[in-house]
Amino acid sequence: MHSLMSLQFEPAWSWIIIVGLFAVAVFVIRSAYPSQIRHLATTRQRLLQLCRLAFLLLLFLVSLRPSISVSNEDQSRSVLYLLADSSRSMQTEDGGGGRTRRAAVAEFSTSLKPLLDTLAEKCEIRLRDFADQIASTESITAAADGKLTAFGQILDLASEEMARDRVAAVLLLSDGRQAAFGDLDSDPAAAARRLGRQQRPIYSVGYGGIEAGGSQLDLSLEELDLSREVFQGNALPVRVRLKSTGAGGKPVTLRLLLENRNGVPEGKSGNLEPAAAVDSAKPVLQVTPGSDADEQTVQLQLVPEQTGDLKLAVEAEALPGEARRTNNRVETIIRVRRGGIRVACFDIIRTEQKWLRKINDSSRIQLDFQAIRTGALSSRAQIPDRFFEPGRYDAFIIGDVPASAFRPDQLQALARCCSRGAGLMMIGGRRNFGEGGYGQTVLASLLPVELPAVNPQTSGPRKMLPSRDGLSHFVMQIAAPDQNRQRWEQVPPLTGANNLQLRNNSLAQILAVSEDGLPLLIGQGTGPGRVLAFAGDTTWQWAMQGFEEEHARFWRQVIFWLTRKETDDSQAVWIQASPRDLSPGMPTELTFGARDPQGQPLTDLQFQVEVVNPAGKASSLIPRSLGDSSAAEFLETLLPGDYWARVRALRDGQPFGNIGVTRFHVLQRDPELDDPAADFALLREISHASGGEFLSEDQLREKLQSWVEQGLPGLSVRRQEQISLWDNWGTLLLLTAILTTEWTLRRRSGLA
Structure with missing residues (x-):
C-alpha cells in the first residue's frame, strides 16, 4: 500500500478578490492603526499590531479553505x-x-x-x-x-x-x-x-x-374457478384454464375426479374417482385446441353426494409423447354441506322467472327451471318425469302455468312429494290458481286459498306490506327488526296481483297484504310440508329500482321456509382455511371460532390449533383474536399433499363443543419445469x-x-481522505485566543 499527501486549497472566492482584500486590510492596519496607539510604549504598540495582523492572516487562510489530501493505493489480491x-x-x-x-x-x-x-x-x-x-x-x-x-x-x-x-x-x-x-x-x-x-x-x-x-407437446391446467362450498345434491360448475402447446387439432379429454371418503378415517385422504355422470352433471368433456399455442376456459359440472371436506381434481389426459405431466392436473378442497336445497320451477319465459333464477348464485340453493311453452307451441310442452321423482326436489314453484301443462299422474306425483315434506308455492299469473284449473286437481287441497274458475288478475300498483302476523315472520324479514316495516314501505309496489281469498276454515297465515288490506302472501303447513300462495309476479321491479338485496333476501327466505331450512344446524366449533389450494411455499390463513345454538359468536373461549402435514408432522399455531373469531397463519407448506387443521375450544380449561376440522391442499407442482x-x-x-x-x-x-x-x-483501489485545516475547533479557538489577547492588551492600555 502506497500513501501520498498533498496540500489543497478551495478558496471561498477567487484568488484575486481574496488577495486584494487582504492587501487592503494590511494597508489600513499599517497606516491608520499606529496613530491610535502611538501614546503607548513601543513594546505595547508592537504587540497590539501583531495581534491585529495575526487575526487578519488567520482570516486570510480560512478564506482559502486549506486541506490535506491523503491518497492510499491498495493493490492487494x-x-x-x-x-x-x-x-x-x-x-x-x-x-x-x-x-x-x-x-x-x-x-x-x-x-x-x-x-x-x-x-x-x-x-x-x-x-x-x-x-x-x-x-x-x-x-x-x-x-x-x-x-x-x-x-x-x-x-x-x-x-x-x-x-x-x-x-x-x-x-x-x-x-x-x-x-x-x-x-x-x-x-x-x-x-x-x-x-x-x-x-x-x-x-x-x-x-x-x-x-x-418451444413447440414441445404440453398440456397445462391453471386457474381453477369454482365455489369452494356447495350443498349436497346441488350441481357445482367447475371452470379451468387449459393451456396447450403443440397440441393443435388433437382432441383433449378433461375429466372431474372426486374423493371417495367412504370408510376413510379423518386425517387420511381417500381415493380420487371419476365423478358420477348424472342428469345435471357434465364431469367429462373433450375439446380440440385450435392451434399449437392455444388457451381456453373449459367448464365441467358435478353433483356431489357425499358430505364433508372432499378433494376435487380436474385432469387432462396426457397426450402421446407428452413428457411433462405434473401440470396436467389441478386439485382443491371443497366443503359439501348437508342441507342443500333443490327447487323445481315451472313457468313461462317472463321477466319474473329471469330474476328468480339469480337465486342460483347462492351455493346453498339450486333452482332448476323448466320453461313451459304457450299458444301454438303448448303441445310441445313436455315436462320430464324426473322432476317428480321422490326426494329429488325439496320444493316446487308453479308460475303462470295452467294445470293442463301437467299430466294427471305428474300432479299426483307432485302431491305425494309434498306429503313427504317438499314445499309448494304458486305465484301470480293469468293462467294459474282457479283460472288455471287447479281447483279440479289434487293440488286444490294443498293450496290455502279459494280457487274459483273465474278469478282474473287485477292491474294497477299494489304496495306489499307485512301483515300483523307477517311483520315478525321469517319470510318477511328483509331488514333488522326495528327497520323491517320501514324497509317494506320503501320497496316499490307490485304491478297487478291475483285476488287471493283465504279458504274457509283455513289455519293459514296471511303474511303480506296490500295497502287496502287485500291478502298478497298466504302460508300454511300441510303435515310435513309447507305451502305458499303469492299474488304477485313483478317482484323483479324491486331489483330494477335499487332493492336487489331485498329481492334476493325475500326469495331466499321464501325457499328456506318452504323447505324448513330457516335454522342453521352447523357445529359449535368451526374452522376454515383460505386459500384451500395453494402452490408450495404459499401461506394459508386459518380462521376459527365457536357459536351458541342461536348462531351468536362466543368470545370467552381459548383455542388450541394444530396442522398435520402430509408427512404426519404436527405443528401448533398461536391464535390471534379478530373480535368475534380468531385466526392463525400457517407458513410451512413446502410439501405437496393434504394438510389437516384441527381446532379445540376450551372454557376455563375444560373442553368445549366438538373438534373443528378442515383440510387444505398444496399442489403437486414442479416450479422449475412447469414453465x-x-x-x-x-x-x-x-x-x-x-x-x-x-x-x-x-x-x-x-x-x-x-x-x-x-x-x-x-x-488497484485508490482511497482518498480529506483532512480540513480550517473547519475545525482548533482554528476557532485560535481566532478566539487572538481576539481575547488583543482585547486584554487594549483594556490594560485604557483603549477598551
Whole structure:
C-alpha cells in the first residue's frame, strides 16, 4: 500500500478578490492603526499590531479553505466469481444444437478456461454452482438437478461469502428462470443493488428460449374457478384454464375426479374417482385446441353426494409423447354441506322467472327451471318425469302455468312429494290458481286459498306490506327488526296481483297484504310440508329500482321456509382455511371460532390449533383474536399433499363443543419445469442494478480478454481522505485566543 499527501486549497472566492482584500486590510492596519496607539510604549504598540495582523492572516487562510489530501493505493489480491445455474430448468433442450442449457454453460465455461487461467495469476477465480443454495465446484459440468432457483437468496449468500474480499466482478451464467416461493422468493433486483453498492458488478449471460418449452407437446391446467362450498345434491360448475402447446387439432379429454371418503378415517385422504355422470352433471368433456399455442376456459359440472371436506381434481389426459405431466392436473378442497336445497320451477319465459333464477348464485340453493311453452307451441310442452321423482326436489314453484301443462299422474306425483315434506308455492299469473284449473286437481287441497274458475288478475300498483302476523315472520324479514316495516314501505309496489281469498276454515297465515288490506302472501303447513300462495309476479321491479338485496333476501327466505331450512344446524366449533389450494411455499390463513345454538359468536373461549402435514408432522399455531373469531397463519407448506387443521375450544380449561376440522391442499407442482421459459429481462435487471451488463457469450469473452490485457476492474483501489485545516475547533479557538489577547492588551492600555 502506497500513501501520498498533498496540500489543497478551495478558496471561498477567487484568488484575486481574496488577495486584494487582504492587501487592503494590511494597508489600513499599517497606516491608520499606529496613530491610535502611538501614546503607548513601543513594546505595547508592537504587540497590539501583531495581534491585529495575526487575526487578519488567520482570516486570510480560512478564506482559502486549506486541506490535506491523503491518497492510499491498495493493490492487494482481488476475487473473480463465476456463478453457473444448476437448477432443473437448465435441463431444457433449447441451448442450441440439441444441447441442454446447462450443457451449453459447461461448454462455454470450458472455452473460457485459458482466459481464466491467465487472470488467475492476478486474482483468485472462484467457481460456484447454484439453485436454491450456492456450492463450490472445481469445474462446471452438464449436471443440473436443483429443485428451485432463488436468485435473491443466491446473491445474498454470495455476498455473505465474499465478506470483506475485494471482488472485481461476478459472472452469472443462467436462464434467468426464477422459481422460488415462500421465504426463498426474495427480490433479486434488491439483492443486486446491495452488491452494486459494494462495488461488485454482475455480468450475466442468458441461455435458453423465452417460449416455455418451444413447440414441445404440453398440456397445462391453471386457474381453477369454482365455489369452494356447495350443498349436497346441488350441481357445482367447475371452470379451468387449459393451456396447450403443440397440441393443435388433437382432441383433449378433461375429466372431474372426486374423493371417495367412504370408510376413510379423518386425517387420511381417500381415493380420487371419476365423478358420477348424472342428469345435471357434465364431469367429462373433450375439446380440440385450435392451434399449437392455444388457451381456453373449459367448464365441467358435478353433483356431489357425499358430505364433508372432499378433494376435487380436474385432469387432462396426457397426450402421446407428452413428457411433462405434473401440470396436467389441478386439485382443491371443497366443503359439501348437508342441507342443500333443490327447487323445481315451472313457468313461462317472463321477466319474473329471469330474476328468480339469480337465486342460483347462492351455493346453498339450486333452482332448476323448466320453461313451459304457450299458444301454438303448448303441445310441445313436455315436462320430464324426473322432476317428480321422490326426494329429488325439496320444493316446487308453479308460475303462470295452467294445470293442463301437467299430466294427471305428474300432479299426483307432485302431491305425494309434498306429503313427504317438499314445499309448494304458486305465484301470480293469468293462467294459474282457479283460472288455471287447479281447483279440479289434487293440488286444490294443498293450496290455502279459494280457487274459483273465474278469478282474473287485477292491474294497477299494489304496495306489499307485512301483515300483523307477517311483520315478525321469517319470510318477511328483509331488514333488522326495528327497520323491517320501514324497509317494506320503501320497496316499490307490485304491478297487478291475483285476488287471493283465504279458504274457509283455513289455519293459514296471511303474511303480506296490500295497502287496502287485500291478502298478497298466504302460508300454511300441510303435515310435513309447507305451502305458499303469492299474488304477485313483478317482484323483479324491486331489483330494477335499487332493492336487489331485498329481492334476493325475500326469495331466499321464501325457499328456506318452504323447505324448513330457516335454522342453521352447523357445529359449535368451526374452522376454515383460505386459500384451500395453494402452490408450495404459499401461506394459508386459518380462521376459527365457536357459536351458541342461536348462531351468536362466543368470545370467552381459548383455542388450541394444530396442522398435520402430509408427512404426519404436527405443528401448533398461536391464535390471534379478530373480535368475534380468531385466526392463525400457517407458513410451512413446502410439501405437496393434504394438510389437516384441527381446532379445540376450551372454557376455563375444560373442553368445549366438538373438534373443528378442515383440510387444505398444496399442489403437486414442479416450479422449475412447469414453465421453463428463460427470463432474460430478469438477468438484464440484475446486471444493471449491480452496475454490470447483460452480455452475449462473445461479448463476455471480449471483456475477459480486455481484463487480461488491461487489468481487472478494481485490481488497484485508490482511497482518498480529506483532512480540513480550517473547519475545525482548533482554528476557532485560535481566532478566539487572538481576539481575547488583543482585547486584554487594549483594556490594560485604557483603549477598551
